[in-house]
Amino acid sequence: MKAEYINPFIAAIVDVFAKMLGCSLKRGDPYLKDRAQPTYEISGIIGLSGKAIGTVVLSLEREVALQATSTLLNVRYKTIDADVIDSIGELTNMIAGSAKAQLEQFEMNMSLPNVISGKNHVIQFPSDATSICIPFDSPWGAVCLEVSLVEKHAAKGFPAKTGTPAASPLSNPQEVLA
């Protein structure tokens, strides 16, 4: 995955959190996610397909999801319910859509969002797709954006079922960010 593909997603999540939640995010150091690792308690997932294929995962600590939903709907949420699930799906949708617009050359379509809730859930990416995880701190807790994007001509056999992840062209994830 090329480094320049990541920056639109970083800009998108910062913009969505600022505009929809009035929440500023502090970015941490991105890293390659080359094995199944537990994500936070709630994850919104969207697939992208076109001249590139990819997956976007917005993973949030429970308190972030609750506070985000409370802010969106002006109601205090204390438990994960259908409104929280829907809100996280919509935030994921906005982030993926906003980034997709910056990657117009790939003419991608988005899937409808799916949301997974549960402690220690693991999201497995196709084995030949390098996933980059960009962590953020928010006033409400931790947020992580995981992105995998492969140009279609480079995505032979995508999605693969098994195997060792291919060596990433992004040897140093720090180069993602200027």
Add this chain to the structure above:
Amino acid sequence: MPSNTRVLVADDSSTMRKIIIRSLNAVGIADANITEAADGQEAIQLFEQTAFDLVLTDWNMPHRTGLEVIEAIRAKNSTVPIVMITTEAEKRRVLDAIRAGVSDYLIKPFEPENLREKLDKLCPA
């Protein structure tokens, strides 16, 4: 915007519908004049059954897309204002919506005042 404006809000996200309805309430539209559709098919059916003065629709929805909603409405009504509220921001998408007959286009994420400005422009008091 006249308070008796009848509005159809089509979005598969209940959160987005609530946010949009809050903006409609803020410009004086009562809940009684707002009808919600949770997918494109429901939006088309509701438009066939009920008279609306304004339609606000998402693009990516189950069953029928917002683009299909616009096309279906325009086949019956060439004048009702339709605003597409969507994450689809690419030029090719906007052009598709314009060709289908959309009146205005609002890209998510948006500030509440962005929507209110469009509502005031399309349905002046």
